[in-house]
Amino acid sequence: MANQLVQFKEILRSQPSQQRKVDKQTRNLLLYLFTSTRGGFTRLRIVMHLLEHPYNTHQLAQELEIDYKAVQHHMNVLEKNNLVSKIGEKYGAIFHLSNFLEINIHTLEEAIDKLDRKLNHKKIYL
Numbered sequence: 001m002a003n004q005l006v007q008f009k010e011i012l013r014s015q016p017s018q019q020r021k022v023d024k025q026t027r028n029l030l031l032y033l034f035t036s037t038r039g040g041f042t043r044l045r046i047v048m049h050l051l052e053h054p055y056n057t058h059q060l061a062q063e064l065e066i067d068y069k070a071v072q073h074h075m076n077v078l079e080k081n082n083l084v085s086k087i088g089e090k091y092g093a094i095f096h097l098s099n100f101l102e103i104n105i106h107t108l109e110e111a112i113d114k115l116d117r118k119l120n121h122k123k124i125y126l
Contacts, residue, residue, distance in 0.1 A: 008048050008108075022107045025028045027077060030104070033081060036109040040068065043074050044115065047097065047108070050084065054096040 047125040049055060057075055061068040078084040083101045087094045088125055089125055097105075 005112050006113070008044060008112055011051060022104055026104050026109055027110070029081060030111050030116060032109050033077070033083070034108065035114045038044070039070075039074055039077070039110075041119070042070070042116060043078060044108070044112070044124075046071070046074055046078065047083070050095060050097050054087070054094045056092060056094050058091070060095075067074075067105060 037043075042064070046060060049063055055063065056119060057071050058068060060075075061071045061126060064071065075084065075086075079095075081109050082098050084095045085098045087096070
């Protein structure tokens with residue numbers, strides 16, 4: 001997982017950037033969705049795949065090698081929070097990144113750092 005997080009950061013850095021200040025609500029939303037919930041890492045993997053090109057749910061499930069229903073759930077969460085847009089209906093619906101996320105994509109770098117710290121943190125019980 002740590003290697004994937006480093007790769008994700010490199011992908012984000014290679015994206016053309018629009019240097020603008022991100023508002024606090026957007027930052028908090030992205031940090032919550034990608035670091036404070038159990039499916040954050042999976043959502044991050046989905047977003048990184050959607051950076052390359054649009055996919056439907058079945059294609060994402062195959063690419064990520066996870067259950068179709070799990071991908072469907074994460075896509076619903078991302079769509080409700082305006083991070084992905086859907087073209088079409090039902091099974092053949094194609095998902096791509098929303099304009100909102102494309103504008104704020106570099107805020108994900110902070111989420112990746114936080115997720116990396118969280119995943120590599122060892123709990124010590126006394």
